[in-house]
Amino acid sequence: MNSQAALPITEATFALTLALLLLAPLAIAGVAFINTGLGRSRSAAQTLLGGLAILAASAIVFALIGATWAGSAGAAGHTFQVAGKPWDWLGKGPLLLSGLSAAPAHSQLALLFEFMAVAMAALIPWGSGADRLRLSAGCAIAAVLAAVVFPLLTHWVWADGWLAQLGVNFSLGAGFLDGSGAATVHVLGGLSALAVVWITGPRTGKFPKEGLSTALPGHNAVYVLFGCLLALVGWLAWNVAGAVLWLHAPLSALPVTAVNTLLSASGALAATFTVTRIRFGKPDASMCANGWLAGLVASCACAGVVTPAESFFVGLVAGIATPLLVELLELALSIDDPSGAITVHAVGGLWGLLAAGIFAPQPGQLVAQLVGIATLLGLVLPLVYFLFRLLDRVVAFRVDPDGERIGMDLHELGGGAYPEFVIHRDESYR
């Protein structure tokens, strides 16, 4: 992504991209369903309502504050000079979206894309905090991400910020490449999920004093797998729209981007299916769903810049790594992540970004991708953790023990998601 000064786009491209962006919320819906299915039945309504509330909170805060800091391609930003090079670190957009209807078509579409992206990024940690993260805390987390972290990262990557300018300033390929939000959405969301899990701690009974961790399986595999199908539609739209907006791909390149997305997810599913079958004797439905999603996440970074064979390989690696890392995090590192978001979104996204550097033809692209990855790990993770630590003092993240025992639905909403069903006794409180 060299200088991304807003390019004029044709009416046909505008109409196509707008239509794709109107399909992109299906990816958000898919992730919301997956989060709900992987949580427990007594928190199902709270989890799905939380998805809606987080979408709303992130949209409001991004419109009020975040969009100004994110800025847009071609517009001036806040810049400082180091070693004779400009470092554009913060956007300088109009306040409260003023003048949006008169903005160039590219800027309008980019802003719509960013609204979807911020909602998705804020939804990811919500799944990791399932069954103990309070609804108000989920909304507060979304607000912090939409107001501070997401706009910064978006400006650096998509709006002519310093990461996008690595190609111009330091001859590093085309600058940091992130075709559809692997960094700005998924790695940010996955690292936020890690911070949330560290702060809230595990679900009660997850890690007993003696023996291995207790298995707390998701309550509805059908939600999870249906979410995967919804996510595919949304992701195809998301990646193709991203290729138009952020990679300036011609219309003739868009079918390949869609094929790459599908191949990456398919390769990941095949790999996870095989790995879980070998390890457990039978394929694991929820793990296969996580593998599928990891393939989609990895494709976000590279679907627009790799060949179909390379995309399949990217998915294959993501699919092999997913079940192994989910186990590692839970069994070895004592990290209770019900939705697997840290593995799927953070690790899958980082792998996709690295793969884009490995397979992109421009010299120096790999170093540009490594600098982007260093920014995400070295700057974004500590920033998010410290912000969330402060936030936890204002809005307590974790529900009280009694609330966790009776379930988030009854505790926070006053009624369960499945009132006509008898909920079985809780094995984790023996």
Place this chain on the structure above:
Amino acid sequence: MKYAGLLVMPAGFFLSIAALVLFPAPVPQAAFVLCGLAVECLGLVVAVRAHMEARGESRP
């Protein structure tokens, strides 16, 4: 210890950025960027280990 690990991570980031400014040649530049990433990984390992120890102490 978790805070110590998380504070080491930005040091790795600044090392990576310094590589861009200090080393125009591709090989030393890439090597320094990788060193920065290695420092970040070290910080992450410290933070994760601190989390594991804290969890071990607080198990019911």
